[in-house]
Amino acid sequence: SDPFSSEVKPRILLMGLRRSGKSSIQKVVFHKMSPNETLFLESTNKICREDVSNSSFVSFQIWDFPGQIDFFDPTFDYEMIFRGTGALIFVIDSQDDYVEALSRLHLTVTRAYKVNPDINFEVFIHKVDGLSDDHKIEKQRDIHKRANDDLADAGLERIHLSFYLTSIYDHSIFEAFSKVVQKLIPQLPTLENLLNIFISNSGIEKAFLFDVVSKIYIATDSSPVDMQTYELCCDMIDVVIDISCIYGLTGDEAGTPYDKESMAIIHLNNTTVMYLKEVTKFLALVCFLREESFERKGLVVTCRCIFSLGYRVSV
Numbered sequence: 217s218d219p220f221s222s223e224v225k226p227r228i229l230l231m232g233l234r235r236s237g238k239s240s241i242q243k244v245v246f247h248k249m250s251p252n253e254t255l256f257l258e259s260t261n262k263i264c265r266e267d268v269s270n271s272s273f274v275s276f277q278i279w280d281f282p283g284q285i286d287f288f289d290p291t292f293d294y295e296m297i298f299r300g301t302g303a304l305i306f307v308i309d310s311q312d313d314y315v316e317a318l319s320r321l322h323l324t325v326t327r328a329y330k331v332n333p334d335i336n337f338e339v340f341i342h343k344v345d346g347l348s349d350d351h352k353i354e355k356q357r358d359i360h361k362r363a364n365d366d367l368a369d370a371g372l373e374r375i376h377l378s379f380y381l382t383s384i385y386d387h388s389i390f391e392a393f394s395k396v397v398q399k400l401i402p403q404l405p406t407l408e409n410l411l412n413i414f415i416s417n418s419g420i421e422k423a424f425l426f427d428v429v430s431k432i433y434i435a436t437d438s439s440p441v442d443m444q445t446y447e448l449c450c451d452m453i454d455v456v457i458d459i460s461c462i463y464g465l466t467g468d469e470a471g472t473p474y475d476k477e478s479m480a481i482i483h484l485n486n487t488t489v490m491y492l493k494e495v496t497k498f499l500a501l502v503c504f505l506r507e508e509s510f511e512r513k514g515l516v517v518t519c520r521c522i523f524s525l526g527y528r529v530s531v
């Protein structure tokens with residue numbers, strides 16, 4: 217069986233005040249919209265926006281707070297939704313006054329916790345692109361303190377909130393999403409282990425497992441991740457998908473630009489080689505290696521090994 221079948225899809229709720237940036241995050245992360253285009257997104261009046269994300273490893277739903285979301289409305293079955301949720305992301309607009317957002321956060325978290333104490337509470341301090349580094353840290357400290365003080369006042373200090381500084385104008389939103397998703401994957405330690413074994417037995421220096429549609433990385437080996445490497449992976453995925461869309465689809469098939477045959481090699485001008493290969497319907501392996509190792513040609517065989525190992529995780 218497929219370890220990444222729909223029953224184990226990480227389920228994420230994206231919540232926050234209206235205009236905090238939820239739709240923009242969804243469009244940029246899951247639909248390849250460019251950040252500037254989000255300026256023209258229409259506001260919707262729906263409380264709940266479903267995103268099936270059939271093409272992605274992650275499934276999620278957006279909830280707005282247009283003024284009052286009524287937790288007491290009997291027709292709104294929030295309990296059922298919280299029960300099926302792995303992570304609740306609460307988006308706070310850092311460029312706006314956040315008093316209202318914090319009280320909403322508190323109300324939501326306490327409600328959700330009562331229904332499902334296993335939910336991961338993730339707070340995105342969003343739109344930080346306009347802020348200086350000092351200012352970012354200061355905002356984070358202030359929001360962190362106020363949110364935790366509110367919980368302590370309610371005697372709920374056992375609820376843990378994680379905080380991330382995010383913006384759709386750089387890779388921080390993808391990085392934050394990756395961390396949120398990784399926490400929801402029970403096989404993560406196994407996958408990390410496999411990637412460690414994989415790189416230690418090949419000339420590969422760094423390996424990532426990516427959700428192709430969202431460019432969220434699901435796992436990587438235990439060597440540190442630097443932002444530039446991550447950005448290169450994202451760029452490579454974009455290039456592969458774009459080229460496949462242009463040249464890879466034949467007219468009559470309703471095919472996708474990503475399938476079992478998907479594979480790409482890019483030689484960078486600093487003697488590094490990047491290698492991308494399909495692993496499952498949603499996931500790709502992206503690796504970095506030196507040109508010398510690449511020329512030793514052992515690579516493809518080793519990759520096959522990890523794929524079969526990868527599948528064995530599922531059994």
Ligand code: GDP
Nearest residue numbers: 234235236237238239240254255257343383384
């Ligand atoms: P929603 O009501 O929560 O879905 O909010 P929207 O996604 O409609 O976003 C509201 C506005 O915030 C839009 O004009 C976006 O362009 C803007 N926005 C979203 N994310 C960011 C961000 O990271 N930085 C900046 N500067 N603006 C953002």
